[in-house]
Amino acid sequence: MNRRSFLLAGAAILSLPHAAIGQQHDHSMHGMPGMGMGGDTSAPSDSPALPEGAPLRELPRLENRSREPGRFEAELVAAPARTSFATGLETPIFAYNGLSPGPVIEVFEGDSVSLAFRNELPDQESTIHWHGLPIPAEQDGNPMNPVMPGEDRTYAFDLRKGSAGSYWYHPHPHGRTAEQVYRGLAGAFLVKDRDDPIPAAYGDSLLVFTDLRLSADGTMPPNGMADVMNGRIGDHVLVNGQKNPVLDVPAGTARRFRLLNATNARFLRLSLAGAGITLIGSDGGLLEEPISGVKELFLAPAERLEIIARFDEPGTTSLRTQDYDRGWMGPNRPQEARLDLLTVRVSQERAPAQPPLPQMLRPIAEFGAPALNRRFVFTETMSMVSGGMAMGFLINGAAFDMNRVDIVSKAGQVELWEIENQADMDHPFHLHGTQFQIVERESAGKVARPPYRALKDTVNVPRRETVRILVRQDLPGPRMYHCHILEHEDLGMMGLVNVEA
Numbered sequence: 001m002n003r004r005s006f007l008l009a010g011a012a013i014l015s016l017p018h019a020a021i022g023q024q025h026d027h028s029m030h031g032m033p034g035m036g037m038g039g040d041t042s043a044p045s046d047s048p049a050l051p052e053g054a055p056l057r058e059l060p061r062l063e064n065r066s067r068e069p070g071r072f073e074a075e076l077v078a079a080p081a082r083t084s085f086a087t088g089l090e091t092p093i094f095a096y097n098g099l100s101p102g103p104v105i106e107v108f109e110g111d112s113v114s115l116a117f118r119n120e121l122p123d124q125e126s127t128i129h130w131h132g133l134p135i136p137a138e139q140d141g142n143p144m145n146p147v148m149p150g151e152d153r154t155y156a157f158d159l160r161k162g163s164a165g166s167y168w169y170h171p172h173p174h175g176r177t178a179e180q181v182y183r184g185l186a187g188a189f190l191v192k193d194r195d196d197p198i199p200a201a202y203g204d205s206l207l208v209f210t211d212l213r214l215s216a217d218g219t220m221p222p223n224g225m226a227d228v229m230n231g232r233i234g235d236h237v238l239v240n241g242q243k244n245p246v247l248d249v250p251a252g253t254a255r256r257f258r259l260l261n262a263t264n265a266r267f268l269r270l271s272l273a274g275a276g277i278t279l280i281g282s283d284g285g286l287l288e289e290p291i292s293g294v295k296e297l298f299l300a301p302a303e304r305l306e307i308i309a310r311f312d313e314p315g316t317t318s319l320r321t322q323d324y325d326r327g328w329m330g331p332n333r334p335q336e337a338r339l340d341l342l343t344v345r346v347s348q349e350r351a352p353a354q355p356p357l358p359q360m361l362r363p364i365a366e367f368g369a370p371a372l373n374r375r376f377v378f379t380e381t382m383s384m385v386s387g388g389m390a391m392g393f394l395i396n397g398a399a400f401d402m403n404r405v406d407i408v409s410k411a412g413q414v415e416l417w418e419i420e421n422q423a424d425m426d427h428p429f430h431l432h433g434t435q436f437q438i439v440e441r442e443s444a445g446k447v448a449r450p451p452y453r454a455l456k457d458t459v460n461v462p463r464r465e466t467v468r469i470l471v472r473q474d475l476p477g478p479r480m481y482h483c484h485i486l487e488h489e490d491l492g493m494m495g496l497v498n499v500e501a
């Protein structure tokens with residue numbers, strides 16, 4: 001049975017020989033027939049080094065073919081491509097329009113958007129999910145609406161006022177999302193506000209984080225067992241496709257950055273020593289007011305942040321990963337801390353004076369009292385089955401079934417969703433079609449409310465914690481909610497809410 005039919009047959013159960021569990025190395029899994037998951041799982045010592053220190057590049061924008069004001073039209077083709085990450089080695093990748101990360105889609109609130117998508121991936125269906133955007137369900141790249149290889153479809157939607165924010169796009173086919181993303185399919189989708197309250201003098205720099213693992217021959221190895229259980233952690237975290245690029249700024253610079261965690265499974269806890277950080281935005285756009293004095297940033301897979309970073313003193317600093325224990329299953333936990341993702345060189349030259357940040361950015365309306373409460377419980381299960389162990393990543397005891405509606409909701413209705421993680425690793429929770437608000441977190445009987453209001457589509461639910469969110473879906477149709485460790489999503493840690501008009 002190949003992996004595809006295996007996943008279609010029963011999305012949640014991963015059969016593996018029990019010998020693999022608890023072993024120091026899982027080379028026994030290498031080339032295991034029928035699983036499509038051969039290959040080593042920890043960063044191999046023969047992984048090629050990547051060149052560092054090139055100037056930080058700006059990602060290319062997707063060109064608008066429409067001349068009509070308020071309209072954006074373009075084409076996105078997902079296809080195999082080749083690139084070079086390590087000197088002298090070619091790497092086959094998947095790319096949108098030949099690029100990985102994909103071209104940045106930059107549009108404005110109120111725009112009418114039409115994106116013609118063509119799937120030229122070999123022998124596999126795909127979709128494009130517009131992560132975080134408040135758009136109709138049938139345009140949102142659900143796994144129930146696959147685009148078959150060689151076929152195309154157009155995604156069309158209007159971006160309402162108030163939707164400005166840093167979103168992204170990536171495939172969402174049933175059972176193949178993780179692989180299509182780690183092979184290169186992901187891009188940023190920026191919705192801008194023509195009356196943006198952030199001074200233009202701060203610039204607007206996008207930092208897209210992706211994760212790369214290379215074999216000695218330059219190819220990307222398939223997922224191994226540890227990847228499937230924990231989510232794939234590569235050998236290199238790239239920023240805009242580059243390893244530790246350099247940004248040069250004059251002293252006194254204040255710069256706006258949008259950060260997007262487009263990795264399959266990295267939990268990015270980041271510091272930028274010596275810089276003054278002010279948080280201004282989250283997944284679904286700006287906060288109500290700037291939060292200054294921020295010491296570190298945290299982005300679970302799929303999360304975004306907007307910040308203003310001030311570089312007052314000449315010298316060199318770097319955006320560096322800090323240790324974060326997200327609960328690692330099995331041996332060989334990768335070393336994810338102390339990685340320099342971006343180096344900033346602050347020169348002696350002084351930047352011209354910049355206007356201050358406004359004290360208020362925008363109002364975020366309260367959702368009001370919920371009409372009902374729902375509870376979602378994350379569990380991981382392991383059980384003996386004939387010939388091996390079965391591993392399940394479940395929500396409310398069930399694995400995803402696209403033919404099953406898990407809950408029925410009503411458009412416009414405010415609901416309190418309680419997401420309880422009873423599992424041994426963190427699972428970032430993502431809901432399609434809307435932006436929610438975090439009410440509180442509960443851990444070991446202690447309840448903490450967030451210090452500011454924000455619009456979110458993804459929230460980390462740490463192991464043994466509960467997160468409560470207020471949800472309102474304004475548009476009808478089927479919507480997915482799932483863990484955004486993409487390997488877990490593929491294994492069925494996903495459910496379907498049908499929103500009725």
Ligand SMILES: [Cu+2]
Pocket residue numbers: 393426427428483484485488489493
């Ligand atoms: Cu998960």
